[in-house]
Every structure is written in structure tokens, then in C-alpha cells.
Amino acid sequence: MATINRNVTHLIEDIEREVRYTQNYIGKNKLDKRVMQAMATVPREKFVPEHLQYHAFDDGPVPIGYGQTISQPYIVALMSDLLDLKPEHRVLEIGTGSGYQTAILAQLCEKVFSVERIVELSLQAQERFKQLKYKNIETRIGNGYHGWQEHAPYDGIIVTAAATHIPQPLIDQLKPGGNLVIPVSASYFGQSLMQVKKDLAGGIETKDILSVAFVPLVHDDE
Ligand code: SAH
Secondary structure (H helix, E strand, O other), rough: OOOOOOOOHHHHHHHHHHHHOOOOHHOOOOOOHHHHHHHHOOHHHHHHOOOHHHOOOOOOOOEOOOEEEEEHHHHHHHHHHHOOOOOOOOOEEEOOOOOOOHHHHHHHOOOEEEEEEEEEHHHHHHHHHHHHOOEEEEEEEHHHHOOOOOOOOEEEEOOEEEOOOHHHHEEEEOEEEEEEEEEOOHOOOOOOEEEEEOOOOOOOEEHHHEEEOOOEEEOOOO
């Protein structure tokens, strides 16, 4: 059996190094302290499948079944940072997956609403939230392309699968002053991580942050 010779301290060092490497793209050489604290607190090993435990503290994606992956920790930290969350904020996440990003967000704000279309992944994530005693996460099984109107508007929205365009329902469900963070496929340029800001007058400003590689956001099953 492979031994796990890494721990969360190594993971945090790797994220900090990756942030420094990419500082020209992301415009800073350190991420928000609260985000890094959350990354050090949430036990990633609880979100990684049993047989891949030795990858739990690697700064890379790991398969979680159903053709999906738990995202690279550096990207999870960066996207959380780009949301610019305050403790009183309410956030919508599309693509619960393993629930790891959801748990990080739950450390940073008042309430997280998370939508996942694959029933088994959502149920597994819900079980993890229960075991880890998260009380501020609400989940829904369905197509997140349409957001989650019932609890809108949100202070921040994060999509953890790559869309072909920015879904209009998500823009509509974002509060003025809020951020939408989403990977968007740009044909032969691959995918771009975008930060979409809604200003107080409802205007939209998009910023292209970094090239990324996400599984696709499924657009057409509802
Ligand atoms: N943040 C997750 C990433 C999981 S991968 C983690 O770190 O574990 C992206 C997830 O988005 C997958 O679980 C996939 O099933 C889900 N997904 C893709 N399209 C979706 C859609 N239209 N609505 C809801 N979830 C979707």
C-alpha cells in the first residue's frame, strides 16, 4: 500500500508557490488570509475516494467517479479568493461534486447553496457535510445552468464546471456588487477562468484571469 508522506502543510506551501508563479495573471502574490485558513482547516482527505487517499494532499485534481474530479486545491483557493466573500454573505455554487469547494465556502460565509446534477455525487457530498457537522450548506439535485431562483439574489456565485458561455440566469441571480466566478470554454483557446462583476447599477464587467481545465458544465438536461 502506498504511504501518505504529505500533509496539509505541504499542500498549503504548494498553493502559496503556485500563487507566486501566477501572480502576473492573478494580480497578487498572496491570497486572502481567510481563504488560506479555510484551505488549512477543511480535511481534503475526507473528500477524496478511499483508493486515491495518497493524492489527498497533492495540489492536483483527483477523479471522484462518474467522469468528474475534485478540483485542484490552488484553483479552489483562487476561485474562493475571487469571490471576495464576507462572513455575512450567501453564495450559490454550481457543481457540488465531492463537496470540497462547498466546504471551503462554508468556512468563509454565512450560507452556501450548492447544486449538482449527478444524484450519487450529491448524496455522497451531503453525507460528508453531515459527518463534518456543516450546518450552513443547502444542496439541490438538478441542472445548475438555471441557478437556484428560490434563494436569489446571491452575494457570490461560483461555477466549478466549464460553460460555453456565461449563463444568463446566473447573472440575473447575482446581487449588484457581487462576483460570479466561472470557467468559460473559448473554442481553440481552451478555457478561461472569468470573474464577472455586477456593479451597483447592474452593469457587468468581465475579467479574464487564467487558463484552466474543468469538466464541462452540462447545458441541456432540464
Ligand atoms: N467543486 C467540485 C468540482 C466537481 S467537478 C469539487 O471540487 O469536487 C464539476 C461538477 O459539476 C461535477 O460533479 C458535475 O456533475 C457538475 N455539473 C456539471 N454540469 C452541471 C450542471 N449543469 N448542473 C449542476 N452540476 C453540474
